[in-house]
Amino acid sequence: MTIDLRTMSADDWRSWRSVRLAALTDAPGAFGSSLHEWAEAPEERWRARLSIPGAIDLMAFDADENAPVGMATGTLGDDNDSRAQLTSMWVDPTVRGRGVATVLITAIARWAVSIGAATLALTVMPDNLTARRAYERNGFVVSGEPGALLPGGQRELVMLRDLGLQGPVCD
Numbered sequence: 001m002t003i004d005l006r007t008m009s010a011d012d013w014r015s016w017r018s019v020r021l022a023a024l025t026d027a028p029g030a031f032g033s034s035l036h037e038w039a040e041a042p043e044e045r046w047r048a049r050l051s052i053p054g055a056i057d058l059m060a061f062d063a064d065e066n067a068p069v070g071m072a073t074g075t076l077g078d079d080n081d082s083r084a085q086l087t088s089m090w091v092d093p094t095v096r097g098r099g100v101a102t103v104l105i106t107a108i109a110r111w112a113v114s115i116g117a118a119t120l121a122l123t124v125m126p127d128n129l130t131a132r133r134a135y136e137r138n139g140f141v142v143s144g145e146p147g148a149l150l151p152g153g154q155r156e157l158v159m160l161r162d163l164g165l166q167g168p169v170c171d
Contacts, residue, residue: 008058020071029125074108084117086121120140
């Protein structure tokens with residue numbers, strides 16, 4: 001499969017919406033947002049989501065089928081100028097294990113380096129072992145930082161990737 005990455009803008013909100021809703025349907029516990037919060041969101045909210053200052057929103061397409069197969073966002077770090085954040089990461093279950101996650105992560109890491117970030121951070125649910133393994137294969141390690149508090153008292157795991165490290169091993 002050949003993967004084509006496309007940078008999304010506010011004008012691409014309909015395409016982003018369809019993939020984001022698929023992600024929230026497929027993995028409802030993996031994201032900080034829920035399908036309920038976004039299913040009926042108006043166009044303006046979707047456009048605003050794709051207009052975060054300094055962010056990059058990517059969609060991966062199967063180039064042979066011209067079909068979307070994944071998504072990811074890179075944002076500036078909240079309080080740390082040397083850190084960028086990987087969010088909204090999702091790969092369609094029908095193509096998992098075929099390199100899509102690696103292509104998305106690599107592109108976000110390159111973007112992060114281009115804006116001067118030294119570290120790429122993400123959060124992952126502690127029970128999402130499949131995602132955690134994909135991130136580990138792509139150079140992320142669990143940090144000692146506390147993630148957001150979850151219902152039931154657990155915390156999200158904060159994972160970091162030193163952007164000076166070499167690329168991913170595999171997907």
